[in-house]
Amino acid sequence: MEQLTIGEVACRAGLQTSAIRYYERIGLLTPPQRVNGRRRYTADILHKIGVIQMARQAGFSIAEVEMLLHDFPTYTAPSQRWQRLATQKITQINAHIKQELEMRALLEQTLRCQCSTLDECACSDNPMTVCGTLIQITA
Numbered sequence: 219m220e221q222l223t224i225g226e227v228a229c230r231a232g233l234q235t236s237a238i239r240y241y242e243r244i245g246l247l248t249p250p251q252r253v254n255g256r257r258r259y260t261a262d263i264l265h266k267i268g269v270i271q272m273a274r275q276a277g278f279s280i281a282e283v284e285m286l287l288h289d290f291p292t293y294t295a296p297s298q299r300w301q302r303l304a305t306q307k308i309t310q311i312n313a314h315i316k317q318e319l320e321m322r323a324l325l326e327q328t329l330r331c332q333c334s335t336l337d338e339c340a341c342s343d344n345p346m347t348v349c350g351t352l353i354q355i356t357a
Contacts, residue, residue: 227263
């Protein structure tokens with residue numbers, strides 16, 4: 219079986235060697251065997267790194283990747299793992315989108331500001347009111 223150095227793994231995976239060492243240190247990757255004190259990996263490490271990269275690209279935090287890899291019983295199918303975590307992530311993303319739309323609506327309202335002082339802008343107790351006008355959120 220082919221043995222890869224950390225540099226070869228990093229090059230093939232498009233990562234820095236420090237990222238691989240970091241993933242090992244925090245438990246996402248199992249430390250490899252060592253030959254003459256140097257890390258030697260089998261090619262299957264590239265698949266595990268690929269899963270980590272895909273999860274990170276999908277917006278999963280390191281903690282969520284750790285859950286994906288290690289917090290399920292070993293017999294849990296990958297599809298079940300992805301479904302559970304993806305459902306949670308989509309809920310989080312939807313909440314962020316809602317917040318971002320509210321922020322955009324507020325900023326768009328400020329573009330129409332005709333107030334002569336900043337005190338006039340904040341003339342209401344309602345945070346969704348700018349310059350005396352209720353912000354209309356559309357989306």
